[in-house]
Structures are given as C-alpha cells and as structure tokens.
Amino acid sequence: MNAIGSRNRQQVSIATAPADPERDWRAAMRDLVTSPAALCEALQLGPEQLGWSDEAAKAFPLRVPRSFVARMVPGDPRDPLLLQVLAGDLELQATPGFGPDPTGETGAANPHRGIIHKYRGRLLLLVTGSCAIHCRYCFRRHFPYADNQNSRDEWSSALDYIRRDPSISEVILSGGDPLVAGDAQLAELVAQLAMIPHVRRLRVHTRLPVVIPQRVTPELLDALSSPQLQTVIVVHCNHGNEVDGEVSTAFRMIREHGMTLLNQSVLLAGINDNVAALVGLSERLFEAGVLPYYLHLLDRVAGAAHFEVSAERAQALHREISATLPGYLVPRLVREVAGAPAKVMLPV
Numbered sequence: 001m002n003a004i005g006s007r008n009r010q011q012v013s014i015a016t017a018p019a020d021p022e023r024d025w026r027a028a029m030r031d032l033v034t035s036p037a038a039l040c041e042a043l044q045l046g047p048e049q050l051g052w053s054d055e056a057a058k059a060f061p062l063r064v065p066r067s068f069v070a071r072m073v074p075g076d077p078r079d080p081l082l083l084q085v086l087a088g089d090l091e092l093q094a095t096p097g098f099g100p101d102p103t104g105e106t107g108a109a110n111p112h113r114g115i116i117h118k119y120r121g122r123l124l125l126l127v128t129g130s131c132a133i134h135c136r137y138c139f140r141r142h143f144p145y146a147d148n149q150n151s152r153d154e155w156s157s158a159l160d161y162i163r164r165d166p167s168i169s170e171v172i173l174s175g176g177d178p179l180v181a182g183d184a185q186l187a188e189l190v191a192q193l194a195m196i197p198h199v200r201r202l203r204v205h206t207r208l209p210v211v212i213p214q215r216v217t218p219e220l221l222d223a224l225s226s227p228q229l230q231t232v233i234v235v236h237c238n239h240g241n242e243v244d245g246e247v248s249t250a251f252r253m254i255r256e257h258g259m260t261l262l263n264q265s266v267l268l269a270g271i272n273d274n275v276a277a278l279v280g281l282s283e284r285l286f287e288a289g290v291l292p293y294y295l296h297l298l299d300r301v302a303g304a305a306h307f308e309v310s311a312e313r314a315q316a317l318h319r320e321i322s323a324t325l326p327g328y329l330v331p332r333l334v335r336e337v338a339g340a341p342a343k344v345m346l347p348v
C-alpha cells in the first residue's frame with residue numbers, strides 16, 4: 001500500500017466513525033510512566049544511575065506522560081526534564097523553613113471548598129486535585145485536595161461566592177491541573193462564569209499543553225471561550241527542551257483562537273539556574289508564540305529544599321538575562337509571600 005492509499009483509508013474511517021476529540025489525550029493520561037523501571041527503559045539508564053527513592057515516591061508518586069519522557073535526553077541522569085519528575089532521597093531530608101503550606105493557602109485564604117482568594121479582584125478555582133505530571137518541587141504537593149473537592153451542589157455555592165463579590169473581575173482555573181477535567185465539565189463551568197456580569201476575564205493555569213499537547217483540541221478551546229470573557233492561558237514550562245514541535249502546534253492553536261498565552265516557570269537548582277537555560281527558555285517560548293510572565297523563586301515546600309536557588313543568585317541571574325534579552329522576553333522575578341497582597345517582585 002502506498003502512502004496516498006493509506007491516507008485515503010484513514011479519511012474513510014474518520015468519516016464513518018465520529019471522532020472522539022478526547023480520545024488521544026485520555027489515552028495518554030492512562031499510559032503515564034509511573035515506575036522507575038519504565039523510566040530507566042525509556043532513557044536507557046541503569047537503575048543505579050537514576051538515583052531513585054521508593055520512600056519519596058510513596059509520599060508523592062512518580063507520574064509523567066510518555067511524550068514528556070520522549071523529550072528527555074537518553075543516557076543523561078542529569079537531564080533537566082528528568083530532574084523535575086524523579087523521586088529522590090533528597091526529598092526525605094527535613095529542612096528548617098520548609099513546610100507543608102509555604103504560600104499560606106489554608107485558613108482565611110480558603111474561604112470555600114475549591115476557592116483560594118488571596119488577592120483583590122481575582123481568585124483561584126481548584127477544578128481538580130489531579131495532574132498529568134507530578135513535579136517534585138510542586139508547592140501544592142501537600143495540599144489538602146480532599147477537603148477542597150466540590151460536589152455539583154457545592155460548585156454552585158462556590159459560584160455564589162463569586163456572584164456575591166462584585167470586585168472579582170477575573171477567575172483563574174487552577175488545581176491540580178484544571179485541564180485534566182473533561183471538555184463538557186469545563187464548558188459548563190465557563191458558561192456559568194460568563195453569566196456573572198462582573199467576571200470579565202477567565203484565566204487557566206495549566207501544564208497540560210506542555211506535557212500532553214494533544215489535550216489542546218478545537219473542542220477544548222471552544223469550551224474555554226465565551227463572548228463575555230477574555231481568556232488567558234498561563235502554561236508552565238521550566239526549560240526550552242520542554243517545547244517540541246507538538247507543543248508548539250498546541251500553543252499556535254491557542255493563539256489562533258484569540259487567547260493570550262503566557263508562561264510561568266520556577267527557578268530550580270540543577271535544572272534552569274544558569275543564564276543559557278533561562279535565555280534559551282525565553283527564546284524557545286517566543287518562537288512558539290508564548291511570552292514569559294513570571295519566574296518564581298521556589299516556594300519553600302517540604303521535600304523540595306534541594307531545588308532552592310538563593311534570592312541573591314536569582315537576582316544576579318535575572319540581571320544577566322535582562323542584559324541579554326529584549327525586555328519583553330524577561331520574566332518578572334517574583335516570590336510568593338504568605339499574606340502579601342500580590343506576588344512580591346525582587347528588587348534588581
């Protein structure tokens with residue numbers, strides 16, 4: 001069979017069986033790499049090279065999509081994508097100053113199940129507690145998701161909280177990763193938000209377009225669109241190697257849908273704490289149509305101390321990238337301070 005013949009055959013099958021737009025990404029979600037053995041096999045590394053810890057993985061399991069693993073460099077145990085997901089012994093060391101809730105997201109900041117409201121004018125809706133990938137430095141790795149899950153009725157009371165507060169002009173879908181939710185659930189939530197007159201902007205904080213780019217489909221983009229709302233997608237990418245051709249395509253689809261597309265990253269020791277990696281990340285993102293938004297100092301979450309880069313070094317790196325890149329490719333260097341009215345920018 002020649003190439004043209006097989007393409008025709010494919011078209012026929014698409015025409016007869018209605019395509020399920022969620023099929024590919026849901027299949028990728030069911031086929032995650034969750035064992036060190038699978039990781040070793042994919043990366044051609046011996047188990048002793050990996051630096052694996054069963055104990056660390058018990059507290060926060062290994063979870064990484066195959067397409068993200070495919071972007072790691074085989075044979076390199078220090079690969080910057082691998083180090084973001086690998087459960088290692090260093091996580092088990094207790095470090096003073098590192099705790100379960102570094103950003104102050106419980107108590108008054110959590111006024112309703114599934115809502116984190118810390119800043120004026122905008123709040124987070126925790127759509128789901130799950131993610132396609134487990135990032136070892138995640139500041140919500142100890143978050144009480146079980147206490148923040150909403151039933152259908154509770155969602156409606158969460159929406160009442162937003163309806164009652166006319167100062168809220170922006171709702172940020174977060175999690176977990178909000179795009180783990182299906183298109184129908186997202187479409188319903190967005191439709192409800194669009195009916196609240198003071199809500200003008202919808203923001204989505206997600207890593208899925210980076211880790212499973214097939215998640216971005218026309219159906220998803222329609223679900224996140226409304227004539228009443230401007231939509232902003234903030235992806236999370238820490239190293240230029242994360243952005244391959246498929247990820248670029250996903251980004252282009254988002255932009256072609258008229259959405260603003262920004263990136264936030266975390267400054268991580270051993271992963272992107274050098275000028276070449278940070279400059280490369282901004283340039284790669286811009287080639288793919290994304291503007292850098294924030295570069296976060298690590299939130300001091302228990303288990304992640306080995307990723308910390310000091311504020312002084314972060315500022316020095318930031319000065320160097322500012323002296324290298326055009327201003328629009330320099331992310332704002334920020335730190336989250338519990339109780340502060342916004343992210344705190346580090347002085348230059």
Ligand SMILES: *Cc1c(COP(=O)(O)O)cnc(C)c1O
Pocket residue numbers: 116117118119122123124172342343
């Ligand atoms: C980071 C964050 C936001 C968004 O802050 P921006 O500076 O607008 O990007 C909103 N609410 C909470 C609770 C946050 O942690």
Ligand code: SF4
Pocket residue numbers: 130131132133134135137138139140141175176177207236
């Ligand atoms: S995708 Fe985001 S929320 Fe999920 S583990 Fe990674 S940093 Fe945490």
